[in-house]
Amino acid sequence: xxxxxxxxxxxxxxxxxxxxxxxxxxxxxxxxxxxxxxxxxxxxxxxxxxxxxxxxxxxxxxxxxxxxxxxxxxxxxxxxxxxxxxxxxxxxxxxxxxxxxxxxxxxxxxxxxxxxxxxxxxxxxxxxxxxxxxxxxxxxxxxxxxxxxxxxxxxxxxxxxxxxxxxxxxxxxxxxxxxxxxxxxxxxxxxxxxxxxxxxxxxxxxxxxxxxxxxxxxxxxxxxxxxxxxxxxxxxxxxxxxxxxxxxxxxxxxxxxxxxxxxxxxxxxxxxxxxxxxx
Amino acid sequence: xxxxxxxxxxxxxxxxxxxxxxxxxxxxxxxxxxxxxxxxxxxxxxxxxxxxxxxxxxxxxxxxxxxxxxxxxxxxxxxxxxxxxxxxxxxxxxxxxxxxxxxxxxxxxxxxxxxxxxxxxxxxxxxxxxxxxxxxxxxxxxxxxxxxxxxxxxxxxxxxxxxxxxxxxxxxxxxxxxxxxxxxxxxxxxxxxxxxxxxxxxxxxxxxxxxxxxxxxxxxxxxxxxxxxxxxxxxxxxxxxxxxxxxxxxxxxxxxxxxxxxxxxxxxxxxxxxxxxxxxxxxxxxxxxxxxxxxxxxxxxxxxxxxxxxxxxxxxxxxxxxxxxxxxxxxxxxxx
Numbered sequence: 001x002x003x004x005x006x007x008x009x010x011x012x013x014x015x016x017x018x019x020x021x022x023x024x025x026x027x028x029x030x031x032x033x034x035x036x037x038x039x040x041x042x043x044x045x046x047x048x049x050x051x052x053x054x055x056x057x058x059x060x061x062x063x064x065x066x067x068x069x070x071x072x073x074x075x076x077x078x079x080x081x082x083x084x085x086x087x088x089x090x091x092x093x094x095x096x097x098x099x100x101x102x103x104x105x106x107x108x109x110x111x112x113x114x115x116x117x118x119x120x121x122x123x124x125x126x127x128x129x130x131x132x133x134x135x136x137x138x139x140x141x142x143x144x145x146x147x148x149x150x151x152x153x154x155x156x157x158x159x160x161x162x163x164x165x166x167x168x169x170x171x172x173x174x175x176x177x178x179x180x181x182x183x184x185x186x187x188x189x190x191x192x193x194x195x196x197x198x199x200x201x202x203x204x205x206x207x208x209x210x211x212x213x214x215x216x217x218x219x220x221x222x223x224x225x226x227x228x229x230x231x232x233x234x235x236x237x238x239x240x241x242x243x244x245x246x247x248x249x250x251x252x253x254x255x256x257x258x259x260x261x262x263x264x265x266x267x268x269x270x271x272x273x274x275x276x277x278x279x
Numbered sequence: 280x281x282x283x284x285x286x287x288x289x290x291x292x293x294x295x296x297x298x299x300x301x302x303x304x305x306x307x308x309x310x311x312x313x314x315x316x317x318x319x320x321x322x323x324x325x326x327x328x329x330x331x332x333x334x335x336x337x338x339x340x341x342x343x344x345x346x347x348x349x350x351x352x353x354x355x356x357x358x359x360x361x362x363x364x365x366x367x368x369x370x371x372x373x374x375x376x377x378x379x380x381x382x383x384x385x386x387x388x389x390x391x392x393x394x395x396x397x398x399x400x401x402x403x404x405x406x407x408x409x410x411x412x413x414x415x416x417x418x419x420x421x422x423x424x425x426x427x428x429x430x431x432x433x434x435x436x437x438x439x440x441x442x443x444x445x446x447x448x449x450x451x452x453x454x455x456x457x458x459x460x461x462x463x464x465x466x467x468x469x470x471x472x473x474x475x476x477x478x479x480x481x482x483x484x485x486x487x488x489x490x491x492x493x494x495x496x497x498x499x500x501x502x503x504x505x506x507x508x509x510x511x512x513x514x515x516x517x518x519x520x521x522x523x524x525x526x527x528x529x530x531x532x533x534x535x536x537x538x539x540x541x542x543x544x545x546x547x548x549x550x551x552x553x554x555x556x557x558x559x560x561x562x563x564x565x566x567x568x569x570x571x572x573x574x575x576x577x578x579x580x581x582x583x584x585x586x587x588x589x590x591x592x593x594x595x596x597x598x599x600x601x602x603x604x605x606x607x608x609x610x611x612x613x614x615x
Contacts, residue, residue: 003407005404006405006407009401009405010405013390013401017390017392020392087388088384088386088387088388089388091351091382091384092382092384092387092388092389092402092446093405094351094352094353095351095377095380095382095384096377096402096405096406097374097377097378097405097406097407098374098405099374278353278354278355279353
């Protein structure tokens with residue numbers, strides 16, 4: 001039986017510990033500056049500057065999210081468990097009446113609060129611009145985008161905490177986290193495109209269905225699909241995912257389920273590993 | 280195998296106090312590379328009775344800390360079972376059992392960004408306790424109330440140990456488990472710690488701890504358990520172990536100037552089994568005589584009646600924890 005007060009105590013401790021992290025402040029600052037810059041100059045390739053509607057801004061900010069939010073999530077979570085082990089605080093924590101499930105859940109919730117605030121603050125400046133210039137539809141679209149970005153952060157926090165639960169040191173945890181970040185953000189889509197190009201889309205087993213389904217195996221792609229699926233008028237602004245317009249991967253229910261899977265599957269796996277972990 | 284290290288069921292039940300912890304055939308093996316297996320613990324059997332202080336002794340790497348980790352559920356035994364308060368905790372320490380255990384690890388680390396009182400509040404909340412006055416009282420009892428608002432990162436090792444002791448008392452547990460609690464402490468801190476252990480034991484709390492050989496530990500321990508190379512080699516109360524092992528007491532006699540030793544007298548009392556051994560030192564006119572404790576009064580009477588005019592001083596050194604530990608560790612080295 002989970003004791004919510006115990007979970008919230010650990011969440012608060014995790015929150016306070018992480019919010020003081022200087023690298024988090026630097027990343028939030030970068031996110032804020034870049035989001036502001038993108039909201040103004042994101043359409044410069046087409047010869048325009050200034051605010052040109054919420055969809056253009058969101059399409060540009062999505063790329064920023066995909067690079068920075070998983071990175072912030074990994075920086076927050078990579079040493080959440082291994083750090084306690086290396087610092088020697090884990091034995092006392094485990095000897096308290098808190099169960100391992102409560103400790104794990106508490107840590108995840110604390111990190112979720114931190115990343116939610118980071119994303120709100122980071123995208124807040126652009127949000128003010130949209131609030132002042134956009135209509136109600138624009139505001140809803142922007143909040144949908146922020147919500148999707150938070151889900152992206154939460155899914156990577158969940159993955160980061162999983163990594164932290166099965167590794168034994170900060171070094172191995174950060175190494176695996178950086179690899180995963182690089183893999184999901186840079187390599188995975190390149191691999192998919194590479195396969196499509198190499199087979200010229202002719203191979204029997206490489207069709208839009210397979211490629212679409214493969215995109216669901218990458219949380220950053222799920223984020224892209226989720227955002228363009230839920231924000232009306234965004235499809236035209238986005239590259240690879242645009243070709244999947246109307247395909248099954250843009251189904252709302254499928255995307256919600258997939259997102260939930262990307263959050264809860266690593267969470268349950270991590271909690272299970274932490275439960276079994278021996279010291 | 281020495282009878283002393285075995286603990287039969289009749290031993291467990293011979294006093295009215297119930298065992299609150301029972302370890303049965305605990306074995307712990309670590310698989311090393313190349314198919315090698317390191318046996319950290321082998322056939323550990325003992326129980327901890329309510330209200331006693333049981334101290335586990337052993338050299339570095341003997342398996343003491345591994346055993347504590349197994350009891351605390353940080354690691355699983357390869358085989359064997361543990362029951363604490365009647366609950367099988369071999370696989371995991373359940374919450375309701377953890378709630379009855381106060382624990383101090385071998386090396387104490389706290390969250391450096393929290394103050395002493397914040398640390399107490401944090402661990403208090405984890406144990407569903409929100410009584411700030413109690414936390415302040417506990418800090419006061421361990422003598423660090425003056426540093427309650429200072430960040431733990433600024434605490435000395437001794438202060439952290441005291442804080443750990445205060446934290447372990449938050450739950451008002453029934454049993455305390457301390458892993459090398461006095462390691463790295465200065466003598467005054469050791470004395471303070473011993474006083475605190477006495478205090479909680481006087482309140483009927485049970486204590487299981489691992490420790491180095493210290494006279495203070497000897498004073499507070501009801502029973503000791505000697506672990507060497509992962510095996511229990513002795514278990515019992517110090518007087519019973521001394522009696523069982525037949526470890527001799529030493530009496531040192533210092534004689535006045537001009538005294539001449541009469542070896543025949545010493546040989547005579549040795550033949551009568553009043554003493555087990557003797558050694559003279561002619562330069563300082565001293566004699567070390569070893570004898571079994573039961574012969575003490577008779578021997579002293581004999582010495583006084585024989586040498587009352589020649590004796591300058593007499594001192595007695597009873598065997599203790601060190602001698603028990605040395606007896607078994609020397610034997611182990613010899614056997615190895």
